């Protein structure tokens with residue numbers, strides 16, 4: 105028997121094909137009537153479609169969302185939200201756009217807090233977590249519309265899928281691991297692993313895309329529910345201190361983080377292998393990325409060899425819970441393997 109504490113997060117989830125058409129109902133259900141649509145510059149067309157679906161509830165679009173939620177973008181968007189009298193935002197996009205929505209909710213918390221309807225179009229999982237920097241904001245509603253993911257480019261599909269799997273893998277060995285989240289984690293890994301070959305064979309595969317988005321929800325829920333460890337810490341270090349790209353870095357690091365922790369998290373790692381349908385979890389994750397066309401080395405992502413040492417130092421500096429002890433020399437070896445892109449043993 106595994107004793108546990110489990111706190112369910114309160115978001116409403118709507119999942120299906122064409123569900124973005126129901127966005128007006130979701131806004132009304134929140135008691136809102138003036139929605140500001142948020143997108144990146146690359147997804148204006150998707151945002152305009154949602155504006156049309158909002159009808160009279162639409163007050164405008166802000167389309168400058170960017171990676172890592174820059175403060176000047178948040179303040180600019182906040183000024184637009186105030187000028188338009190928005191009472192909620194509808195974030196159409198990946199983690200960057202949903203991050204902007206969370207930042208707006210946070211910055212407006214002292215006056216009229218903007219509510220959030222998230223319409224995720226990647227598998228990053230931000231919509232299902234309250235995480236924003238050091239504080240917490242959770243979208244009130246998530247509308248998963250598989251149709252909106254059909255346009256996710258093939259390589260981003262694989263890296264974003266591996267980004268999602270990383271949440272599930274770390275949930276399985278988390279200090280707060282519990283049977284509900286572990287079962288979601290396994291379902292999420294299975295769904296994404298089975299989706300990627302289908303999407304590679306046909307990017308418009310409805311079964312593949314539906315599985316991948318369901319997996320994204322399951323894995324995102326894991327990220328929101330329990331603490332993450334070595335893998336996320338390393339990716340956070342590489343993203344924050346070396347400006348490495350988010351999903352691609354997760355993809356490259358994950359097999360090596362699993363190999364590092366495997367001797368100290370045997371049950372979790374064996375569950376990952378089983379969910380992937382392979383004998384060795386770290387090799388299975390490496391093959392899943394490589395065979396589906398994702399980058400598999402830090403070198404290929406432009407990381408500089410001379411930065412390996414400093415990255416290992418940073419990753420070993422602040423202690424955090426992790427199955428295997430965090431030793432600088434071992435972390436350096438992990439990072440070097442990831443840099444070279446070798447298949448884990």
Ligand code: NAD
Nearest residue numbers: 144146172198199200225226228230233235253255256350
């Ligand atoms: P992203 O949101 O930066 O999107 C990458 C690019 O893909 C953007 O140009 C975007 O417009 C485009 N795109 C997204 N969906 C598309 C689609 N369906 N079709 C065509 N183009 C599409 O990438 P991401 O990986 O989703 O998010 C990364 C960011 O999210 C990072 O800043 C990361 O730190 C953050 N994040 C936060 C959490 C959290 O819980 N707080 C979780 C995961 C990620």
